[in-house]
Amino acid sequence: MSLNIPAQDVAIEFRNVVAGYGDFMILNRLNMRARRGAITLLIGPNGAGKSTVLKTLFGLLRVREGSVLLEGQDITGAAPKDLLVRHGIAFVPQGRNLFGQLTVHQNLELGGITLGMKTTHERIPEVLRRFPRVQERLHSQASALSGGEQKQLEIARAMLLRPKVLLIDEPSIGLSPLVVADVFRLLRELTAQGTTVLMVEQNVKSALKISDEAIALESGRQVLHKQADELLADPHIERLFLGGAHVAAPAAAGA
Numbered sequence: 328m329s330l331n332i333p334a335q336d337v338a339i340e341f342r343n344v345v346a347g348y349g350d351f352m353i354l355n356r357l358n359m360r361a362r363r364g365a366i367t368l369l370i371g372p373n374g375a376g377k378s379t380v381l382k383t384l385f386g387l388l389r390v391r392e393g394s395v396l397l398e399g400q401d402i403t404g405a406a407p408k409d410l411l412v413r414h415g416i417a418f419v420p421q422g423r424n425l426f427g428q429l430t431v432h433q434n435l436e437l438g439g440i441t442l443g444m445k446t447t448h449e450r451i452p453e454v455l456r457r458f459p460r461v462q463e464r465l466h467s468q469a470s471a472l473s474g475g476e477q478k479q480l481e482i483a484r485a486m487l488l489r490p491k492v493l494l495i496d497e498p499s500i501g502l503s504p505l506v507v508a509d510v511f512r513l514l515r516e517l518t519a520q521g522t523t524v525l526m527v528e529q530n531v532k533s534a535l536k537i538s539d540e541a542i543a544l545e546s547g548r549q550v551l552h553k554q555a556d557e558l559l560a561d562p563h564i565e566r567l568f569l570g571g572a573h574v575a576a577p578a579a580a581g582a
Contacts, residue, residue, distance in 0.1 A: 329360075329552040330540060337398070338363035338492060338523040339384065344393035346383045347547075353379040355547035356393065361540075363398070366514055366524040368534050368555060371544035377527040378421065380544070381494045384525070385418040386410050397492070412441050415491035419481050421500065421527075427470030431461060431480055434469050438484030450487050457513060458483045475506030482513065492523045499530050511537045535559040 339361040347353040353376045361367040369377040382388045384395060386407045394403045397414055410416040425434055435454070439447030455462040458479045464472055469480060478498060485493060495514070499507040507530070514524050515537055528534035535541060535555045543551035558564060 329549065330362075330554070332360050332362050334399070336363050337361070337396075338365075339367075339525060340396040340399075341380070341383075342394045342396065344383065344395060345391040346379060346388050347391070348388070352391070353547050354383065357544075357547055357549060359542055359549045359552070361523065361525050361542070363523050364518055364521050365539035366518055366526060366537060366555075368531070368538040368541040369525065369527050369544060370531055370541055370558075371550075375544040376547040377544055378496050379547070381418065381420075381496050381525065381527060384410075385416060385494055387418075408441070411488060411490075415488070416494065417485035417488050417490035417492070418494040419485050419496065419498065421496040423474075423477050424481060425469040425477055427468065429469060431465050431467055431469055431472070434480060435484055435487065439487040442487065447487060450489075454483050454486050457486070457516075474501040475503060475509075478502060478506070478510065482510065486517075490522060492525065493517065494525050496527045497529055498526070499528060499533070507533065532559065532564070 337360050341357045341359045344354050344357045345352055353374075357376065357380070369380060371377055379388065383390060386405050390403050394401050396402065397416070402410060402414060405414070407418070426437065429437070432451070435451050436444070436447055439450065442450070455465070460476055461479050461483055464476060469477065472480065482495070498510050502510070511533070514526070518524055518539070526534065526538070535558055538555040541553060541555045541558050542549055
């Protein structure tokens with residue numbers, strides 16, 4: 328099952344994409360579409376290809392076959408720098424990806440290095456208004472920040488570039504529920520301003536509550552694409568991210 332997204336509303340499209348690591352292919356002729364200006368959540372069992380989708384889209388993994396399109400433009404094979412600078416795609420990977428011995432401000436400067444220092448310094452105050460706790464720690468070493476503050480700094484660094492598309496992988500890992508709620512709220516604000524978000528998140532039920540649509544993957548293929556609220560209401564929701572999304576729901580007792 329797949330949602331019908333009008334062509335003019337498609338931000339991201341994979342067409343028969345094959346990609347993986349060495350000789351081991353993770354994405355097996357993947358076909359999927361993500362809507363512009365929406366949060367699309369990728370769900371599925373471990374090894375289904377969720378993080379691989381993000382890495383392939385950002386040019387960190389080579390497309391062996393097929394093509395990747397951004398708003399109808401073929402970006403297959405583009406380097407991460409080009410995707411960031413020319414196409415407006417930002418990636419916040421899983422884990423911590425900061426320069427721990429540098430200050431918060433220096434990390435932000437490095438995040439905007441492709442913009443030039445003048446533009447970066449103009450944008451830093453604008454971005455920090457969204458992250459008051461990060462602003463309070465502006466001159467602290469990044470390694471001294473809490474896990475939640477570090478994740479907010481990573482997102483703030485990505486937002487300096489005013490991306491059209493934000494790829495974010497497991498944003499809740501190691502964060503308290505309150506910080507996770509803040510991160511999710513920020514993602515909703517970004518989409519309200521037109522940013523397209525493609526997300527992988529282990530806390531599926533919480534993520535579905537703030538997502539617009541969800542795509543279930545199994546063995547590197549899309550097996551389901553539905554509205555997030557529909558999936559959240561599905562009594563058999565666990566099968567959607569533990570595997571078996573393509574299997575019909577069990578028949579009711581006595582049926």
